[in-house]
Amino acid sequence: MGWKFEDLLRPNIRILTPYSSARSEFSGSAAVFMDANENPLGSASGLPYSRYPDPLHWKLRLRLAELKGVDPEWIALGNGSDELMDLLVRSVAVPGNDAILITPPTFGMYQAVAGVNDVRVVEAALGDRFELQPSRVLEMIDPSVKIIFLCSPNNPTGNVLSAEGIRVIAENFTGLVVVDEAYIDFCASASIVPQLASLPNVAVLQTLSKAWGLAALRVGVLIADPQIIHVIEKIKLPYNLSLAAQRDALVALGDVQFLRDTVTKISAQREYLRERLSEIGCVRRVYSSETNFLLVEFSDPQLVCASLREKGIIVRDRSKLVGCEGCVRISVGTESENELLLAELRLIE
Numbered sequence: 379m380g381w382k383f384e385d386l387l388r389p390n391i392r393i394l395t396p397y398s399s400a401r402s403e404f405s406g407s408a409a410v411f412m413d414a415n416e417n418p419l420g421s422a423s424g425l426p427y428s429r430y431p432d433p434l435h436w437k438l439r440l441r442l443a444e445l446k447g448v449d450p451e452w453i454a455l456g457n458g459s460d461e462l463m464d465l466l467v468r469s470v471a472v473p474g475n476d477a478i479l480i481t482p483p484t485f486g487m488y489q490a491v492a493g494v495n496d497v498r499v500v501e502a503a504l505g506d507r508f509e510l511q512p513s514r515v516l517e518m519i520d521p522s523v524k525i526i527f528l529c530s531p532n533n534p535t536g537n538v539l540s541a542e543g544i545r546v547i548a549e550n551f552t553g554l555v556v557v558d559e560a561y562i563d564f565c566a567s568a569s570i571v572p573q574l575a576s577l578p579n580v581a582v583l584q585t586l587s588k589a590w591g592l593a594a595l596r597v598g599v600l601i602a603d604p605q606i607i608h609v610i611e612k613i614k615l616p617y618n619l620s621l622a623a624q625r626d627a628l629v630a631l632g633d634v635q636f637l638r639d640t641v642t643k644i645s646a647q648r649e650y651l652r653e654r655l656s657e658i659g660c661v662r663r664v665y666s667s668e669t670n671f672l673l674v675e676f677s678d679p680q681l682v683c684a685s686l687r688e689k690g691i692i693v694r695d696r697s698k699l700v701g702c703e704g705c706v707r708i709s710v711g712t713e714s715e716n717e718l719l720l721a722e723l724r725l726i727e
């Protein structure tokens with residue numbers, strides 16, 4: 379196909395020379411580090427944090443490469459996938475001129491990142507059953523659209539977008555297609571990652587925030603052709619992942635059984651919750667989901683959110699989103715949390 383990420387880059391990004399530290403220019407072993415103005419005496423309270431961390435996160439990338447079945451050169455890490463979304467937009471979309479395309483109802487962060495970067499948002503809505511409509515997406519494209527964000531499984535609707543549809547879009551678009559797979563671990567359908575070799579303009583986002591249970595560490599994963607990865611490495615802040623995040627994430631990724639158990643338990647609880655919710659009077663509809671949340675339509679979503687909040691249960695009102703009228707997004711909790719939720723909902727008319 380001969381697609382070149384370079385051709386898509388913002389002019390200022392194309393000519394940029396990255397920030398370089400003395401340590402990143404040095405290879406070999408040294409015992410004395412007097413290059414970075416760190417504290418040679420150690421850290422307050424004796425924690426092992428006196429030295430700057432690895433800007434390229436090699437240990438963590440190697441482990442993720444092993445888990446994802448890709449070469450480490452195909453992985454870049456961000457301070458959450460939110461940071462990676464911002465970096466991708468910043469790399470290609472010229473503020474005040476360019477645009478991204480989203481398929482509402484979808485994750486709000488794409489729009490938020492576009493807003494901060496003064497980049498327009500073009501919308502190509504999902505269909506009645508929240509399905510991807512490739513022809514609608516392709517119709518909305520003009521030369522200012524640099525990135526198409528697709529979320530699969532989609533937040534807040536919980537469904538998977540057709541892999542074939544994603545492929546059609548990617549093959550008929552010269553810009554970048556970002557497929558956000560934040561919930562892929564909960565999902566029976568396969569990740570698009572194995573197809574990336576034949577789809578050079580597709581970049582996949584994953585995260586350790588959901589199934590791995592590491593939301594507080596802030597580790598997002600970008601899997602893409604090395605030409606994309608190298609640009610992200612060039613423009614990101616050098617120390618975007620703290621040593622604590624890199625080290626603790628590496629430890630956590632050793633516990634694959636935790637991931638498997640989480641997926642089994644949460645999926646079972648999700649299906650249980652779905653059945654019980656459908657029997658409750660104020661519930662109009664529960665959408666099927668391949669994630670760790672359910673989109674639930676109520677006759678009065680505001681009343682539901684307010685009543686639950688009074689009982690200390692926080693859920694996400696999505697009823698203002700076009701296509702999600704009446705809907706509330708509910709994350710699957712523990713068994714007892716789910717029972718508490720059901721009991722409170724049964725009290726609402």
Ligand SMILES: *Cc1c(COP(=O)(O)O)cnc(C)c1O
Nearest residue numbers: 458459460485533560585587598
């Ligand atoms: C939760 C979520 C993420 C994760 O973001 P992090 O910054 O990695 O915590 C990304 N995309 C979607 C659609 C999400 O719902």
